[in-house]
Amino acid sequence: MTTDQNVITVEELRRSYAGGFEAVSGISFSVSRGEIFALLGTNGAGKTSTVEVLEGLAAPSGGTVRVLGHDPYRERTTVRPRIGVMLQEGGFPADLTVTETTRMWAGCTTGARPVAEALDLVGLGGRASVRVKQLSGGERRRLDLALALLGRPEVLFLDEPTTGLDAEGRRDTWDLVRALRDSGTTVLLTTHYLEEAESLADRLSIMHGGRVVVSGTPAEVTAARPSRIRFLLPEGVPAARLPLSLRAGAEGRRVEIRTQDLQHSLGELLAWAGRTGTRLEELDARSASLEEAFLEIARSDAPLTDRVVV
Template structure:
């Protein structure tokens, strides 16, 4: 793997804390240049511990990590000017204005873009004169992102980038992240919003108990789970009248069918309904979501761990 193709490479990465607890247990993945890669996981899965190693904030207990071809901890001077980091919480001086905070940060940043440009990118241009302590939680997250973008990073680490944003702010941030990717920035993000990962990520990995349990495109991951068809049967029509091939779970008149052949199953169901003169109320058919796949992966792995 060359640094021209892969800007982040992780091989058998481990992180052990005092007392012997291993938060990261042999993680391996690679991120190509110009990709949005989402690292997901349950609480305590090891996401933050992994990202801190990628950002060069700590040294691994085992394995290797390279960012832009360098060890981000031992070769920090070669890596830091070329990356941007958006932490979960910035911790800025509360009495400085937004513009003053950005200028202070730009003074410590190589190749800093104009402060006004960075603030406009995240929608804070008109709030440049407001003190940080007067910003909403969502506006502070926008400021976090603006500072991460000041150095025109080749690699951008986003830790829960839209926490605290309203729906409009979240969508605006998504558009900005996609635009950055389209201009060549490689982005690694963590998020608890699975819809966000499903919408943004070119590829993703799900961590659980310090390990990666699945990786692939969002479509690859969701394809591992069955689709579902839900509907309500008329009064007096039991679920037992459905064709045997449509294995269904029913709660009274409400029926749910899980299938890996959504189109074929839906066609069979509708044909049966037409021939039986049965109306299916509240009919809803859809593929599995990333959230369903995530919860199933976490549940299955937890069940296996308890065996």
């Protein structure tokens, strides 16, 4: 990946607050053009402090940041027309309608797309005449997204974009984000929904204690963690009868096997069950998930050594 392919470059970024607290402790990553990149982190990890610097809302205390080749803070007037920002919570005048709110925002946006087009993109076309105060929480999030898309941004920052949406609305938003990526928009996403990050992100970084502790594709991040097999043994069949090579752990009838080779271990387990005529109840076998990787990091008492897997 060459530098000119990167629309976001972060090198040894630090951000400190009054009193000497360092929220971001020398992190580095890059985001290439037309990529969905998820920046994840435990509470207090420093991801919000990082994103505020990328959006040009704050200056770094150290290191360098470039968005579209420019310093987003010092060259904000150059960068701002080319990016879209969806904050965690928008502050809209409650008595304006959806159309009035969007039209007002469009008046402050260079090269804004038509209001109706922006609302249709996020599924709010049918609510155009409704006052903002009458929108549901999920509909307000859709309005936030519509305003972020008004300027046809080259880089789109999405901060918890699907909070408050129902399952259908979340999936619709995922489809829209993928379509934006496919059309060339670069997306930097923060989310607490790990399924969302796993589904959407081309690459991701997880922060903890002000540092990036693991980076890569979702598959690469989870590949380093063991898969698991869970099941219930029948009454009267002790876990000690299982093949020793499976290294099974048991609590009563409930058994869990952790393995780096899911196919081999599952095959060995099923072969044993077939030979012995044992019925395995509630059998569940699955690869490691991003949630498991995240929880392992979250439970760490101290910042982990950086583990970049790509």
